Amino acid sequence: MPEPKVVTVTNTVKTTVPIVARPKGAQINDVKIYVVTAENYDEFVEKFTNKNGELVYIAISVKDYENLSLNFAELKRYIEQQKQIIVYYEEAVKPEDVISNTSQ
């Protein structure tokens, strides 16, 4: 007499993760830059005082300006790459019906 079979099957079920909203965009304030040399210092003092009311400023060397630029470039790269990785995960967990609709 045959025994009733117990069948064990591995079924692949795709996890559906809800996509959360992105954070609000960065609020960036504009910054005025002055290039000051010994030759145009008086002109700078006048321009700067007229704009800001008093002659107090934070100076930065050209080398440090370059470093600041490179630091911002690194931050920009990091933000972009993080964003691309988030998009990758969002695409990877997208339900199959959404994938087939977008690919049509």
Added chain:
Amino acid sequence: MFNAIKIAMVMTVLATAGMGYLYVKRLQSNLEIAQANVAKMEVAIQVSEASIATLQADAVRNAELTATLQKDLQTAERYGDELRATLQKHNLTALAQRKPGLIENRMQDATNSLWNDLRSITDPNGVQLDDAGTQSSNSN
């Protein structure tokens, strides 16, 4: 004597018929179990085939997504690389010394452009162009 033989024959026929009935019933029961087993195996095969198809489709899709991601990650490196190359190529100190007004405008434009890039890439609804902010002329 003749009656006893008759009774024995009838009993034998009845016993044979009873055993035959039980044999057929057992065969039917075995057949039902076998059919149920076959049905279970068919379902199991279908589920397994569907799982294999899902895994294969996922593997293809993941490979595509990974390739796209690698390309995008590489693209994001371009801006920094170009900026480094530009800064190495030009002596900014000497240029600023010679033409402070011109360099001031260039720096201001580049800085404004960088702020715009940062606003753009952090905009939750924004659509980023493929080449936005990838060149040192686009931003600082």
